[in-house]
Amino acid sequence: MDTRNNMRYARSRARGAIKPVTIAILVVVGILAVLSWFLIIKPHEDMVSVDQGGHPSTPVAVSQQAAPVNVEAMSLNDLLTEARSAMNQQRVIAPAGNNAFEFYLKVLQKQPGNQVAADALRETFPFAASNVEQAINQRQFSEADREIDLLSKVDPTNYTLTILRSKLDAQRKTLDEQQQKQLDQQHQAELAAQKAAADKAASDKALADKAASDKAAQQQAAQVAQQEKIKQDEARKAAATSDVAATTPAAGGGGGETRDAIPISTIRPRYPTAALRNNQEGWVDVQYMVNSDGSVSNITVVSAEPRHVFDSAAIDAIRRAKFSPAMRDGAAIAAQQQKRIEFKLSSSQ
The missing domain is CATH 1.20.5 (Single alpha-helices involved in coiled-coils or other helix-helix interfaces)
Structure with missing residues (x-):
């Protein structure tokens, strides 16, 4: 017990x-x-x-780049593994050729009823759409087009695609408008530069023309002054010769008249038709020789204003004129003279 x-x-x-x-x-x-x-x-x-x-403690950047892979040679398991790896690295729909979306789509292409790939695409659709919107905002239009095409393969009737396409079109239009505005501004700047250059060229030409005109006027004034001086000197010489002839008896005990050539007909020039039509007036200084027989030779234009308009008419008028030859001690001699012939509209009418 x-x-x-x-x-x-x-x-x-x-x-x-x-x-x-x-x-x-x-x-x-x-x-x-x-x-x-x-x-x-x-x-x-x-x-x-x-x-x-x-x-392990650092999140993968969305913009991380990865080289494309040969999806055609990969098995279903390899594709699913690569897709999961891409999701972990936030390569949802980019870069092209190495992203989760393309891997899952390839799985469905090889095995249309694969539920894992279908569910993954449906769940990642909103994240992929967000990536597309970022590409649009960054104006990566070609990349956005590619990503929208991938999304449309998953759910072609999704209203999100309509919104994304509208945003893409709006951004493209905005960019086109900005580029066109820049082109317009550039064109306006070029036109302004061209106008400024043309204005400067015109101003420089006007200054050069004025300088040339002033120089020509100064030369003409100097020439006229020189001719006047020559005429005055000749007049003094003629006066001195006349005084000597008046006070000195001629050879042989006789004396004679001493004087310049005298026109015995009115010097009336014909007004040029072109000048008359254009209402032009002017003058011509003509130098010529009055021979001992009263004829005229060696007619030249010394100066004229305007030039080459009345020259021929002035020469013709002197050629048609009649002169009494210059006299020295009672004998006719050849003498050179200069005369200004004026062309006035009032006298021609």
Whole structure:
């Protein structure tokens, strides 16, 4: 009897001792699992993440570029793996040839009923649409067109596509207007520069013409003054010769008249038709020789205003004129004279 009681008591104590041991074992296993995570599993995942171009604590930039891959040679599993990797790196719909959208679409092309790819495309559609809007705002119109085409392959009737296309058209129109405005402004600037250059050229030409005209006027005035001086000198010489002839007896005891050539007919020039039609007036200084027989020769134009308009008419008038030759000591001699012939409209009418 006592033996049976002792056996029951021993078994009861053994069952009570099992519970603390079990708890201790579970605690040790848990600790080992935690240590394995931090010492083995997590470092391994971090290494894998670094090998893929990222950092476990650093978010991947949206603008990260990736080289295109050959999706045609990839299996379904490879495509799905690449798609998930692209999503983790935020390559939702760009760059071209290496983004999650194209990988999932290729999966559906190879296996139209693939639910994983279909669900992923439907879930990532809003994020892809946001990327498209960013491309539009950055005026990357070709990239936006490409991304909208990809979205339309997933859900062609989605109203978001209509909104995106409207924004794209609006941005293009705005850019075209800005470019046209810049072209207009550039054209206006070019026209203003051309006008300024033309005005400057015209001003320079006017100044040059005025300088040339002033120089010609000065030369003409100097020539006229020189001719007047010559005439005055000749008049003084003639007067001196006349005085000498008057006071000195001629050879043989006789004396004679001394004088300049005298016109015996009115010098009336014919008014040029062109000058008359253009209401032009002017004058011509003509130098000529009155021969001893009263004829005229060696007719030249000394100066004229305006030039070459009345020259021929003045020469013709002198050629038709009649002169009494110059006399010296009673004998006719050849003498040079100069005369100004004026052309006035009042006298020609």
